[in-house]
Amino acid sequence: MALSASATQASFSAKTFLTAAVIGAFGGFLGGLVGVGGGIIMVPLMVSYLRLTQHQAIATSLGVVLIVGTSGASVYLTRGDWDWLTVIGLAAGGIVGAYIGARAMARLSGDRLRLIFSIVMLCVGTKFLFFP
Amino acid sequence: MDFVITLGLGLFAGTLAGLLGIGGGIVMVPGMVLMLGLDQHTAQGISLGAMTVLSLSGCYVQIKQKNLKIPIVIWIAPVAVVFGLLGAYVAGKIESYTLGRLFGAFLLINGSQMLFRTVRKMRTSV
Numbered sequence: 378m379a380l381s382a383s384a385t386q387a388s389f390s391a392k393t394f395l396t397a398a399v400i401g402a403f404g405g406f407l408g409g410l411v412g413v414g415g416g417i418i419m420v421p422l423m424v425s426y427l428r429l430t431q432h433q434a435i436a437t438s439l440g441v442v443l444i445v446g447t448s449g450a451s452v453y454l455t456r457g458d459w460d461w462l463t464v465i466g467l468a469a470g471g472i473v474g475a476y477i478g479a480r481a482m483a484r485l486s487g488d489r490l491r492l493i494f495s496i497v498m499l500c501v502g503t504k505f506l507f508f509p
Numbered sequence: 510m511d512f513v514i515t516l517g518l519g520l521f522a523g524t525l526a527g528l529l530g531i532g533g534g535i536v537m538v539p540g541m542v543l544m545l546g547l548d549q550h551t552a553q554g555i556s557l558g559a560m561t562v563l564s565l566s567g568c569y570v571q572i573k574q575k576n577l578k579i580p581i582v583i584w585i586a587p588v589a590v591v592f593g594l595l596g597a598y599v600a601g602k603i604e605s606y607t608l609g610r611l612f613g614a615f616l617l618i619n620g621s622q623m624l625f626r627t628v629r630k631m632r633t634s635v
Contacts, residue, residue: 389580389581393581394580394581394584397581397584397585398584398585398588400585401584401585401586401587401588401589401592402588402589402591402592403592404585404589404592405588405589405590405591405592405593405595405596406592406593406595406596406599407596407612408589408593408596409592409593409594409595409596409597409598409599409600410596410597410599410600410608410612411596411600411605411608411609411612412534412538412553412597412600413532413534413535414531414532414533414534414535414560415532415589415593416529416530416531416532417531417535417616419585419589420529420530420531421619421623423581427581429578429581430576432574432576433576433577433578434530435528435529435530435571435576436530436568436571436574436576436577436578437530437576437577437578437581437582437585438530438531439526439527439530439564439567439568439571439577440564440568440571440577440578440579440582440586441582441585441586441589442526442530442531442532442560442564443561443564443565443568444582444586444587444589444590445532445586445589445590445593446532446557446558446560446561446564447561448590448593449557449593450554450557450558450560450561453550453553453554453555453557453558454554454558456554458550458551458553458554458555459551459554459555459558460547460551460555462512462515463515463541463545463547463555463559464555464558464559464562466512466515466516466519467515467516467518467519467522467537467555467556467558467559467563468519468558468559468562468563469516469519470515470516470517470518470519470520470521470522470523471519471520471522471523471526471533471559471560471562471563471566472523472562472563472565472566473520473523473566474519474520474521474522474523474524474525474526474527474563475523475524475526475527475563475564475566475567475570476523476527476566476567476569476570477523477524477527478523478524478525478526478527478528478529478567479527479528479566479567479570479571479574480527480570481524481527481528482527482528482529483570483574483576485528488627488630488631488634490528490529491623491627492624492627492628492631493528493529494529494623495620495621495623495624495627496620496624497525497529497531497620498616498617498619498620498623499616499617499620499621499624501535501613501616501620502612502613502614502615502616502617502620503613503617504535504539504613505609505610505612505613505616506609506610506613506614506617507613509605509606509607509608509609509610509612509613
């Protein structure tokens, strides 16, 4: 794990950042088009094209979600499509859940995570195909 | 009662988010529409707001685990924000059911490919 992390760090180059920007463009555009965050698109792309491990891709995606979520939320908040009580409730549960999920993620192998991820992709895909 | 549902929904979405690095909106938006009776737009706004907070706690764990690559976030996120707005704008101009179905098919194809590859790899590595 430590080895692969330092190898990835060493390969951060102009090409890496260009690829990252293209992934952001593709994930962001598709996400905005159908109304999802884009993590479900960007995590597999980061593994394939940035050569991140499954763990690094998931962690990095969470960082992207933080920024994309903040900018999206500010648009909806100013438009008034908002309810503070529900936001607080979801966030309270979500903070605990994300902590548990992230800790669990660190204990699972990359293959296990890919397995769970692909099953979630299939569920989300089915949902969009039949109930768009 | 609604608040308990909200907490539970947040807990579930947060766990998925922390585990898989997705926002959790995919669970929260339909959950709020179906269980709390909120309209789609409000649910989307709320989901983004909750996402901002819950991803903070996931990021905290990931930074401590040294998995989060901040330089990559810096390159992906601003581009994703701009193209996300562009995507949302285009979505308002065209028929969205077809788009949703295409996206579903895209995920099913890629998801099943990933599932088969992973299962095969796990079998051979045992």
